[in-house]
Amino acid sequence: MSSETQFNQTLQDWSEVYMRHSFREFKQFMDANGLSLSQVMTLFRLYHGSPCGVSEIGTQLGVTNAASSQLIDRLVVLGLIERTENPSDRRAKQLTLTRKGKTVLEQGIDSRRKWMETLTTQLTPEVRVTVIAALAVLTNCAARFGDEA
Amino acid sequence: MSSETQFNQTLQDWSEVYMRHSFREFKQFMDANGLSLSQVMTLFRLYHGSPCGVSEIGTQLGVTNAASSQLIDRLVVLGLIERTENPSDRRAKQLTLTRKGKTVLEQGIDSRRKWMETLTTQLTPEVRVTVIAALAVLTNCAARFGDEA
DNA sequence: TAATATATTTCAGACCACTTAACAAATAGA
């Protein structure tokens, strides 16, 4: 097997195992918190990016502004995001995560971290160091590529 | 920063970046194919495991058999899974992926592989080898932990 | 200022995923 083939196969294997677990975990997380995928994506957008308006959320989700507005309203009712008037343009709203919203999302992230922790508990310290270095490299790559990759 | 702290922080960072990308990609994949999260999970179950019945899918999704039955029916209509009678127990059904279902799912997996490929294109060959070895280790861990982890 | 554009909301209608309850068919066990 060529090096290139092996490389692709390894990525493929990891993608499969990670996706398989991810889907289950996502579903559990969403069910436990009564959230839809669109809602989780909205929380993520607000967690990472600066406050934004209703349209931008809709664009990112690929839905109409009407759908976005309704979706956001449910998150506001749940107390996960705050919807205030944008002082520099009173037509627009300013959406931000509440502390509760931040906590909920971080619990989701944390559950994944714990899964990976579990995965690596039985590794020797030397291998752990290697694995952790590799993940740091990947994280760094992803950060450089930004949202486009 | 202690080694343990650094370890956790690295897992945390990778989890965040991966989840953020995953959610967007999941949504696009599902929208493009008109699939729900539950449906994708069902396809995944059949892709990895042996053929199974309706109840097992429901159990894994955490829904009633009624919900499972309806969900599966839609996948059958879409031509993604095949639902036949289980010859050894005629109460039960035997669910298997169709070729079309397999193809659709593999496209989803492939899109993730491509993302990771993109991430690693700019790495030096030496670093790539390290990263790939680490992912192989993680895949192996996940396989050993199986579905429980 | 008047017309137009932008940001968001509301409403009606559709579809999907879920629930419980009632049902049919096949199997398992006393």
Place this chain on the structure above:
DNA sequence: TCTATTTGTTAAGTGGTCTGAAATATATTA
């Protein structure tokens, strides 16, 4: 055999998420 259990489907109802169209309020521009 007769009863209980298991497996799956169907029906009715709830609620979420989407769409398109219409409405409101503010901002921009001619």
